[in-house]
Amino acid sequence: MVYLQGGPGFGSPVPQDFALTNTVLDRGYQMLYLDSRGTGMSSPVTASTLAMLGDEYRQADYLKLFRADSIVKDLEAVRKTLTADFPSHLKRWSIVGHDFGGFCVLTYLSFYPEGLLEAFTLGGLPPISRTPDQVYAATYKKVMDRNRVYYMKYPEDIEAIQNLCFHIKSKSGLPLPSGGVLTVRGLLTLGRHFGIYGGLDFVHDLILRAKSDLARFQFITRPTLTALERAVSIDDNVIYAILQEATYCQRVASNWSADRVGCSLKEYQWLKGSPKSASVIREGPLFFSGEMIYPFLFETFPELEKLAIVADLIAKFPDWPNLYNEWQLAQNTVALYAATYVDDMYVDYELAQGTVKLVNNCRQLITNTLFPNALYSQPGEVLKLLFELRDDSID
Template identity: 45%
Template sequence: MTTASPSSIGPLETYTNKEGIKIVERFFELPLDYAQPDGKKIQVFARNYIPKSKAKTAEDEAKLPYLVYLQGGPGFEVPLPNTSGFVAEIHEQGYQTLCLDQRGTGLSTAVSPELLTSFKTDQEIADYLKHFRADSIVKDAEAIRKILLGHKEDPEDRKWSIMGQSFGGFCAINYLSFHSEGLREVFITGGLAPLGDHPDPVYKAVIKQVAKRNKIYYDKYPRDVKRVRDILSYLEQNEVSLPNGGRLTSSRWQQLGIDFGMSGGIDRVHQLVFRASNDLSLFGKLSYKLLQTVQEKQTYDGNPLYAILHEPIYCQGRAAEWSAARIVKQDKRFSWAHVKMLADTEPIYFYGEMIFPDMFDDYSNLRSLKGVAELLAKDSSWGPLYDKEQLARNEVKVNAVTYVVLLFT
């Protein structure tokens, strides 16, 4: 039997932007499941940036080493970036960059209702989505590397560098575990995976930091204690629909706390609270503008893989079992059912970067995936993501920077 090889698709489309960067749009046809290379195929897209200042001719371009950018997520595509800033610095150092829309995102056979209607059962969809974790993303990258560099005579010229941001860093460590022969060097930004087999330890640590950020928020904006309580009371007593048909519930409002982990996030959440409180005072309801703003800040409808796989990306041989929901339940400061019974001076805490089962009721584009999410949350058959022994033997140069939680505003 002849094994089908991964391949590029169609003629290349190129253009040059105002910074003098040649951009090449690349599509590849790759296996959904690398254990069955002759089986179902998916499309994977990558945008190639070549600095013309470093490559005047096609021969020069071929000599520029690749740096592959692996986006955070899971389940987010790479936006068309500004080729200034850190990207310009990468190019100045003599690299060409390749930005990968990870499988299931962007232009890479994106996971969406349009795609999933071809499946008959939730189990079929769940089985399909099990192929969208770091291990499969890395196999895509390796297949693309061989397509682009496999013809090089010098083995060192067949290697490339990678940069993993957040979840992209998880992918980078998977790459080092199982395919380090393809790597020249690795850069990791904010994505040092814990190397465990389950997300519970992660959320036990995260919830402590989220509580600290809530304390800072309410210390800075003490009048928001009453405002937030009033907003949640209103949401509990009223059926509030967002412009796209989603529901704005008390739980969904608490999810705005994910912004506490970003620079300026505390102030942005305050502005939403301030606006909502003003709406209730003036109109007795939340304005369309406020609802539109909340919807735009919560992007899970357009990137459902993030919600579906956010906990399974940690799992090796164990089921996630809605880890965040179980851990948060242990801290009553996050429970509106508990806090609403207390004095008006008691704050209700916002959540952090967490996924909950009720999101598959409240987000319009996640509702059809509720059964799928339940199946994946209970699935314990996840394969290995890391090889600690190989990582201990690693000889590939790795540079890593991580986030620092500054406990002030």
């Protein structure tokens, strides 16, 4: 069995520290973890490694080769190499994809189904026939729902966040320990954590620490700034920053879709620029964004700043090849077992159901009691249910 990590742009976990490993080994599988191209130990992509290629146009062309279609080509090459001497009935393998890894699973099923014995996804059924704008229109709704839950749980944070934003605005941004600047808009990207188990509490803890600092010292201390930086910075994951919207592109440019869609919503007018006055900050609860990438991130974080032109070239590229073959998926014969989370903030549930209708031989585990990071936060429960679905013991 091969594990495909979420992302895009994240390497595989350390096998011995990952709950999936023992579960799979106990079921008689051999387990293979691969760092997909550009991640982990697979020639990691950074501003420095990209600069070795030449100008921004060469760098952008290189990054176009890091989507799911290229990843599954790599997987097929590895499979064929590893099984070259195997008898024909043992040449196929099983795959399991988490989040973006599930997107790769559907790409694999589209173009190389002959290499697969069975497939599993955990929160990773991609919106196959949707444009980036349609995807973000749906996910913003879920993000706003999570904001309302957050402020219902922590109503005192309405004022605390307003005060913190006012402080950041008054200082024209806060210098971060590793470089870059924490702006009001940067702070409000903390909402990307709202979709995981414990995410609301994680953000609240950061706000509480900042609130305490301001009350005692009238500034934010270095330990708190470090914690905030770790929570908002994506400097170590440039593939995630540059190619996230491209994961939804087929024959269309994203044109900074999340930014455009967000700017059309009254809750996200802060995307248009830093608040002009304190009264704007005080108008009501400030809504956090979710798993969205914005152009301003390439102005405030040092690693991303070096890649701003590259990111813009990628955002405006219109000729992305198809990632899925709907005709092939409609006649799919490889068993697909999908764990689908009703309250998924990252992969919209309704859009995922649209995909299920397009894929033959797909069985779902649908739950509203687990979050998208269940493989990490509650692995025993989600894996038990997923394998029961495979073993046909749920009914």
